[in-house]
Amino acid sequence: MKLDRDLADSTLEALKKAGADKAQCVLRVMDKSEFTVNAGKIDLLRTTENGSLTLTAITDDKKGSLNLNELDPESVARAVDEVIGLAQISQADEANDIAEGGESQSFEAGPTEPDLGAMYDRLENLLEYSKEHHPLAIYDQMVYDFSSIQSLFRNSNAVDLSERKGGYSFSAMFSSREGAKSASFNYTGYYSHDAKKELWKCGSLDRLLRENGQQVNTESLQGKFTGDVIFTPDCLEEFLGTVTSFLSDGPMITGNSIYKDSIGQSIAAPSLTLHSHPLSSELASGYHVTGDGTVAQNSTIIDKGQLTTHLLGLYGARKTGGQRAVNDGGCFVVEPGDTPLEQMIGNVERGVLLGRFSGGNPTDSGDFSGVAKNSFLIENGKVTQPLAETMLSGNIARMLETIRSISSERTHFGNAIIPWLHAQGLTISGA
Amino acid sequence: MNISDLKTHSHLFDDYTELRVQQNRNVGLTMINGDLVRNARSVQGGVSARVAKDGFWGFCSTPEADGAALERVVGRASTNAKVLAGRSSRAGLLLPSTQASGEYAWETAADRRSQKELIEFLEAIDAHIVETYPKLSSRLMALSNLDMQKTLLTSQGAEAHSMTPRSLIYIQMTMESGGEPVDLMESYGGLGQFEDRFDDPSALFPTLAKQYEHLVAKAEGVYADAGPKTCILDAELAGILAHEAIGHTTEADFVMGGSVAGQFMDKPVADPMVTLVDFAHTALGDTCPVPVHIDDEGTEALDCTIIDQGVLRKFMHNKESAGHFETAPTGNARAYQFSDEPLIRMRNTAIMPGQSKIEEMIASVEDGYYLMKPGNGQADTTSEFMFAVTLGYEIKNGKLGRGLRDTTISGVAFDMLKTVSMLSDEMKWTGAGMCGKKQPIPVGMGGPALKCTVNLGGK
CATH class of the missing domain: 3.30.2290.10 (PmbA/TldD superfamily)
Structure with missing residues (x-):
C-alpha cells in the first residue's frame, strides 16, 4: 500500500471545516511478511497489508478520537463527522491539546522490502544448528517477520512529520525435553535492519538454549531466606519496563506513582544509568516521531541513580503540570558497569541467577512476587543447580536502591542493550 | 459482506x-x-x-x-x-x-x-x-x-x-x-x-x-506467609487455573511443541472429583461468556472434556493437529483480527462444580487463605503456573480473618489438582478474560471454589 499524503491533507482540512478548533491526522500503511515455525517446522508464510487513519478533533477543549482502516473517501468523510461528534459530547479539559508545529521533516530507517530468501535461510540454519548444538531443544513457536511502516503526522498546528521504518523482528519460544523430563519454556527476541546474521548469534538465544537444556533437571529449594538475585539481560529488560511504567501518564495522573515527586532525587544506586535511545544507530527498533507527533530525542531516565525525567505524554504533562518527555520511552540502553559477570556471580553467597520472572504485576507501591523461571541457584560464588518452583518477592524501589553492581558485559537485542544486574535483599522461598 | x-x-x-x-x-x-x-x-x-x-x-x-x-x-x-x-x-x-x-x-x-x-x-x-x-x-x-x-x-x-x-x-x-x-x-x-x-x-x-x-x-491487611498453604480458591481463581495451568498445556499445538500433557493422556492428573471442560457455547444450560458455534476453520465447535473425573482424556484441536493426532477437530481454531491466522484457542474453560457449600469449605480450614480475585497469570509447558492474587483473606480456625495484600500463587497444576479435596456447588463465570498467544482473544473462564494446597509468595 502507498502512503497517500493527499488523503491526510484533505482529511485535516475537512476536520477544520467541520468545526474542529484543533485537529490531527495520523495516517499509516503497514506491510508485513512473516514466517512461522510451529513444532519445529517452517510451515506458514503470512503477508498482510493494512492502513490506519487516526483522527483527533478538539472543540472547546473537548476531545474525541477515531481510528479506521477503511480509507475510501466515503468512509473517511463519515469518520470526520463522527469524530467531531465525539469531541462535542466529551468533557471540556484544558489539558487536551495537540503538538506544536515546526519545520516539515521526514525520517527513514531500514530497508523497504524483505529478503524472504535470507529469512528462510536463517530459520532453516537455526533449526539445523539447534539439532547439533542443542539437541534437547523443542521450538514451540518461532516468528520471523519483516515489517515496513510508513507514517504521516499532520495537525492544525502545522505539524508535518513523516517516517518510514523497515526492519526484521525475530522471536522464539522454546523448551527442552529429555525423556519424560521437560524444562520450563523460555523466550527471547531480536531486531535488525537485515537478515544476514545467523539467529543463534543474535541477542541471548544461544545462551538461553544452552541453559534451557540444563534446566530439564531442576531441584526444589528448601526453606526461605533473604538473598541476592542476579537479573539476566532478558529478565532485566522486562523489569525496566515495569520501572518506567511508574513514570507514565496513568500513575502520574492518578497520583499513585511512587516516583511522582522524585525528579532530581536518587532512586537507585549510583551504578545504574538508564537511557531511552530511540535515535540510536545501534537499535533497529528506534523511532523518530512520538505518539503525540513531536520529533523524538534521546534521553537519560536515570543518571547515576538519579531520576531525571518522567515519561509524560502531552496530555499527562499538561494535566499534572509536569514536563513532557522528549520521547515515548523504550529503546533502553543501560550503561555497563565495571564488574565482570563471573566476578558478580562470585560475589553472591546465596542467591538466584534469574533467567525469567513469572510474576504478578507489581502493586502501585512497587511490591512484587512471582516465580523464578529458567533460573539457577548460586551458592558460595558458584552457579550450582537449576531451580524448580522457587518464589521471589521484593519491592522495586528498594531493589533499585540496593543494587550492588552492574556487569561489564551487555547483550544487544536490537531494541535494547542490557547488562546483568546484581540486586540484594529479595525474599527467596522454595516449595 | x-x-x-x-x-x-x-x-x-x-x-x-x-x-x-x-x-x-x-x-x-x-x-x-x-x-x-x-x-x-x-x-x-x-x-x-x-x-x-x-x-x-x-x-x-x-x-x-x-x-x-x-x-x-x-x-x-x-x-x-x-x-x-x-x-x-x-x-x-x-x-x-x-x-x-x-x-x-x-x-x-x-x-x-x-x-x-x-x-x-x-x-x-x-x-x-x-x-x-x-x-x-x-x-x-x-x-x-x-x-x-x-x-x-x-x-x-x-x-x-x-x-x-x-x-x-x-x-x-x-x-x-x-x-x-x-x-x-x-x-x-x-x-x-x-x-x-x-x-x-x-x-x-x-x-x-x-x-x-x-x-x-x-x-488494613497483611502480607501472606510464603510457602505451601491450604487454600480455598474462589471461582475466579479456579477459572484462571483451568485456563492457564491446564488449558494451555492441553492445546494440541502446545502438546506438539513439547507440553508435558503429551505424556499424561488417559492417566490420572487430578483428584477424581475434578472434571474440566472447554465449553464451546453452552454450559449447564446457559450461554457461555464467549460462545463459539463454528470456528474459523469452519468446524462445528464442540465441548472438549479435557479432564474427566481426574483422568486426562482430550486435547483441544484445530484441523491440522486433529490430522496429526488422528482424531476429530474440536472447533478451537480462532483468529482475533481479520489479518490474523486461526490458532488453537480456548473458548470457555471451566472446572465443573462439586457438592460442598463455600461456608463449610472455609470452616474446614484451620490455618490457610481464602483467595478470591486473580490478577495476571502465566503457565508453562511443564504445567507450572503462576497467578497474581489481588484479593484474599486469612482463614484461622475455620473463620475468615484479616485481608491480604497482593500476592502470587504458584504450583505444578497436574500435582496441585491431586490435592483438591472439596469443590463448591456454585459455578461462576468471568467474561472479561483476554488470552495472549501471538494474538489476543476473548475467553471465558469459570468454576466453583476449590480447596487445595498451593504455594504462596509472601514477604
Whole structure:
C-alpha cells in the first residue's frame, strides 16, 4: 500500500471545516511478511497489508478520537463527522491539546522490502544448528517477520512529520525435553535492519538454549531466606519496563506513582544509568516521531541513580503540570558497569541467577512476587543447580536502591542493550 | 459482506482455502478521577485467505473487501504456500473435512445508546463513588465494548456468520494505607452489547459497596506467609487455573511443541472429583461468556472434556493437529483480527462444580487463605503456573480473618489438582478474560471454589 499524503491533507482540512478548533491526522500503511515455525517446522508464510487513519478533533477543549482502516473517501468523510461528534459530547479539559508545529521533516530507517530468501535461510540454519548444538531443544513457536511502516503526522498546528521504518523482528519460544523430563519454556527476541546474521548469534538465544537444556533437571529449594538475585539481560529488560511504567501518564495522573515527586532525587544506586535511545544507530527498533507527533530525542531516565525525567505524554504533562518527555520511552540502553559477570556471580553467597520472572504485576507501591523461571541457584560464588518452583518477592524501589553492581558485559537485542544486574535483599522461598 | 456475496468467489478455490471477512468495532472510554481522558472509537476490518498446499500454509490479508481484493488475497495466499513448498518437501497436511454452517449473532434488540449516554453512565458511577467513598485517593474507570463480526467460507463447504459482542466496565479504587497506595480492580459485564449488559448505573452500586469493603480490608491487611498453604480458591481463581495451568498445556499445538500433557493422556492428573471442560457455547444450560458455534476453520465447535473425573482424556484441536493426532477437530481454531491466522484457542474453560457449600469449605480450614480475585497469570509447558492474587483473606480456625495484600500463587497444576479435596456447588463465570498467544482473544473462564494446597509468595 502507498502512503497517500493527499488523503491526510484533505482529511485535516475537512476536520477544520467541520468545526474542529484543533485537529490531527495520523495516517499509516503497514506491510508485513512473516514466517512461522510451529513444532519445529517452517510451515506458514503470512503477508498482510493494512492502513490506519487516526483522527483527533478538539472543540472547546473537548476531545474525541477515531481510528479506521477503511480509507475510501466515503468512509473517511463519515469518520470526520463522527469524530467531531465525539469531541462535542466529551468533557471540556484544558489539558487536551495537540503538538506544536515546526519545520516539515521526514525520517527513514531500514530497508523497504524483505529478503524472504535470507529469512528462510536463517530459520532453516537455526533449526539445523539447534539439532547439533542443542539437541534437547523443542521450538514451540518461532516468528520471523519483516515489517515496513510508513507514517504521516499532520495537525492544525502545522505539524508535518513523516517516517518510514523497515526492519526484521525475530522471536522464539522454546523448551527442552529429555525423556519424560521437560524444562520450563523460555523466550527471547531480536531486531535488525537485515537478515544476514545467523539467529543463534543474535541477542541471548544461544545462551538461553544452552541453559534451557540444563534446566530439564531442576531441584526444589528448601526453606526461605533473604538473598541476592542476579537479573539476566532478558529478565532485566522486562523489569525496566515495569520501572518506567511508574513514570507514565496513568500513575502520574492518578497520583499513585511512587516516583511522582522524585525528579532530581536518587532512586537507585549510583551504578545504574538508564537511557531511552530511540535515535540510536545501534537499535533497529528506534523511532523518530512520538505518539503525540513531536520529533523524538534521546534521553537519560536515570543518571547515576538519579531520576531525571518522567515519561509524560502531552496530555499527562499538561494535566499534572509536569514536563513532557522528549520521547515515548523504550529503546533502553543501560550503561555497563565495571564488574565482570563471573566476578558478580562470585560475589553472591546465596542467591538466584534469574533467567525469567513469572510474576504478578507489581502493586502501585512497587511490591512484587512471582516465580523464578529458567533460573539457577548460586551458592558460595558458584552457579550450582537449576531451580524448580522457587518464589521471589521484593519491592522495586528498594531493589533499585540496593543494587550492588552492574556487569561489564551487555547483550544487544536490537531494541535494547542490557547488562546483568546484581540486586540484594529479595525474599527467596522454595516449595 | 454476507455469505451469499462471499460464495460468488468460491471459484477462486483451487486448494484447501478459508476465506474470511471480518470487522472488529471498539468503543473505549477511560475516566480518571472524573476526567474523561479517553473518548475513542475504532473500526478495523478486511478480508483474509489461508491456503494449504503441498504440506504448507500461505496466508494473506488486506483491509479492502471488494471482489478484486478477495481474488488478490486468495492468489497471494496460494503463492505464499508455494514459496514454502519450493524450499522444502513435506507430506501433505491431513485436514479433516468439515462443513458446518450457520449464523450466530448476539446483537441487542434494544435501542442503541449513544456514546454520550455511555459517558453519562460512567459519570453517574463516578459521582456515586465520590459521594459514597470519600476516603478513596483515586479512582479509574474504563469502558470497553468490542463487536467482532465474521463471515467465513471454506473450500470444504463451510459457511458461517457471527457477531459476538462483549461489553465491559473496569473500576479501580485506590486508597492510601501507611503512605502507600493500595488498589482493587473489578470488572463488570460480559457477553452482549452494552444495552444487554447494563441498565441503570445504580444497579452496580451494591457490588461497588462490596468492592470498597474488600479494598478497606486489603488496605488494613497483611502480607501472606510464603510457602505451601491450604487454600480455598474462589471461582475466579479456579477459572484462571483451568485456563492457564491446564488449558494451555492441553492445546494440541502446545502438546506438539513439547507440553508435558503429551505424556499424561488417559492417566490420572487430578483428584477424581475434578472434571474440566472447554465449553464451546453452552454450559449447564446457559450461554457461555464467549460462545463459539463454528470456528474459523469452519468446524462445528464442540465441548472438549479435557479432564474427566481426574483422568486426562482430550486435547483441544484445530484441523491440522486433529490430522496429526488422528482424531476429530474440536472447533478451537480462532483468529482475533481479520489479518490474523486461526490458532488453537480456548473458548470457555471451566472446572465443573462439586457438592460442598463455600461456608463449610472455609470452616474446614484451620490455618490457610481464602483467595478470591486473580490478577495476571502465566503457565508453562511443564504445567507450572503462576497467578497474581489481588484479593484474599486469612482463614484461622475455620473463620475468615484479616485481608491480604497482593500476592502470587504458584504450583505444578497436574500435582496441585491431586490435592483438591472439596469443590463448591456454585459455578461462576468471568467474561472479561483476554488470552495472549501471538494474538489476543476473548475467553471465558469459570468454576466453583476449590480447596487445595498451593504455594504462596509472601514477604
